[in-house]
Amino acid sequence: MQIEAGDIFYSSWGYEQTNIDFYQVTKVSDSMVTLRMIAQDATEHDMRGTCTPRPGEFIGNPIRRKPRGNGAEALLKIKSYAYAYPWDGKPKNFSTYG
Numbered sequence: 001m002q003i004e005a006g007d008i009f010y011s012s013w014g015y016e017q018t019n020i021d022f023y024q025v026t027k028v029s030d031s032m033v034t035l036r037m038i039a040q041d042a043t044e045h046d047m048r049g050t051c052t053p054r055p056g057e058f059i060g061n062p063i064r065r066k067p068r069g070n071g072a073e074a075l076l077k078i079k080s081y082a083y084a085y086p087w088d089g090k091p092k093n094f095s096t097y098g
Contacts, residue, residue, distance in 0.1 A: 003033055003067055003074055008053050009084035010092055017097040022053035023076075023084055032064050033076060035084075042094070050091035 007025040012018060020040070027034035039057035043049045065076040068083075076084045 003028055006055070008038075008055060008087040009035065009076060010053070010087045011078050011082045011084040012092065012094075013079075013082040014095075018093065018095045020051050020092045020094045021078070021082070021084075022051075022087065023078070024053070024055055024058070026062060031066055033067055034062050034064050035076070036060065036062050044094075044096065047097070048093065048095045050093055052091050053087065 009023045011021045023035040037059040039054040040051045042051040
């Protein structure tokens with residue numbers, strides 16, 4: 001997969017709950033990708049729900065990452081416990097705790 005500016009990635013992480021974060025690629029260089037977390041729309045009921053990204057509504061500062069993967073599907077290591085994958089355009093499921 002060729003990563004391009006404007007592409008949306010998502011990260012699903014958590015232990016007792018499932019968190020979803022969305023990221024938008026803002027710049028691509030030869031070996032690095034610059035991306036920013038973006039806001040999301042979420043619908044929740046009974047401690048679970050679905051969410052979708054809101055492209056262009058940035059949260060926080062840009063981060064730079066080196067793409068990984070076998071070429072068929074790129075992934076970006078966001079943190080030690082979270083990788084981001086290309087978003088397929090479908091709402092993502094999340095859960096809450098407590």
